[in-house]
Amino acid sequence: MTFQEFLNVAFxxxxxxxxxxxxxxxIYWLFTILTGLDIDVGIHSDLxxxxxxxxxxxxxxxxxxxxxxxxHFLKFLxxxxxxxxxxxxxxxxxxxxxxxxLNYFIPLPTWVGLLALFPMMIAGMLITKMVLKPLNPFFxxxxxxxxxxxxxxxxxxRLKSSIQDDKIGMMEVFIGSxxxxxxxxxxxxxxxxxxxxxxxxxxxxxxxxxxVQQSMRY
Numbered sequence: 001m002t003f004q005e006f007l008n009v010a011f012x013x014x015x016x017x018x019x020x021x022x023x024x025x026x027i028y029w030l031f032t033i034l035t036g037l038d039i040d041v042g043i044h045s046d047l048x049x050x051x052x053x054x055x056x057x058x059x060x061x062x063x064x065x066x067x068x069x070x071x072h073f074l075k076f077l078x079x080x081x082x083x084x085x086x087x088x089x090x091x092x093x094x095x096x097x098x099x100x101x102l103n104y105f106i107p108l109p110t111w112v113g114l115l116a117l118f119p120m121m122i123a124g125m126l127i128t129k130m131v132l133k134p135l136n137p138f139f140x141x142x143x144x145x146x147x148x149x150x151x152x153x154x155x156x157x158r159l160k161s162s163i164q165d166d167k168i169g170m171m172e173v174f175i176g177s178x179x180x181x182x183x184x185x186x187x188x189x190x191x192x193x194x195x196x197x198x199x200x201x202x203x204x205x206x207x208x209x210x211x212v213q214q215s216m217r218y
Contacts, residue, residue, distance in 0.1 A: 001104070009104045014113035018096045025089045077125060080183075080208055081139045082132050090131060094124035152182065156199045156215050159184070163212075164191035171198060171212060187211040 010019045074080060079087060098120045103113055157173035163186045171184040186192055187201050192214060202211035 005104075009100055012103060012113075013110045014103055014108075014117070015096070015099055018092065018099060018117075022092055022096050025092060028085070029089070075208075077129050078133065078136060081136050083139065086132065087125075087128055091121070091124040091128040094127050095120050098124065152200050152210055153203065154200060156197060157182075159192055159194055159196050159198055159212075162192065162194045165189045168209065171200075171210070173200075182210050183208060184210045184212045187213045190214075 009015060077087065095117070099113070099117060102108070102116065102120075108116070152173065155173050157171050160170035160172050160181060163169035163184065166185060166189070168183050168185055169192075171182050173180050173182060182200075184198070184200070190213070192198060192212070197215045198212040199215045200210045201213050203209065
């Protein structure tokens, strides 16, 4: 393969967007390595509608209409443990490689190549999940910035969604000026409305779901 052939395939109508995104990912990681600044976009055991989500570190955005379904999907991909920036970069690389070599060895019409991107993206996410799985214990012990995980017991914040019985909802807390969204359940099953100020009183052993009750301070 010549360099010109590489450019033609990498920046074909099908692969141009993937190539640009991959280039931006490389720039991001070079910036992070050279400056030491981590502009992470992870997930913090939290995924809520339109709010930042933190999984011992990082942020993510999730829809408000059905946070439980969204959280189950992210947990399936281990994104409640793995930093999202790691996951997205690797899954993007896998998808780009698959699309690049498919279009190099089997030239396809543009519309077929674009349709093929969807199954390749899904396969890329599943492959990334398996590749990063051995690192899960490491990510569970430390946050995305290499610091000890935060202790949330006793912290107060506001609910980002209503919860009742066993329903999982979202709660936003602040660590300094850093907002974090956590997955929470009502401690005794009592209904707690969106916007209610609550306190974390218990947590799951793996520290991914927190139990809350209404705060006495308003």
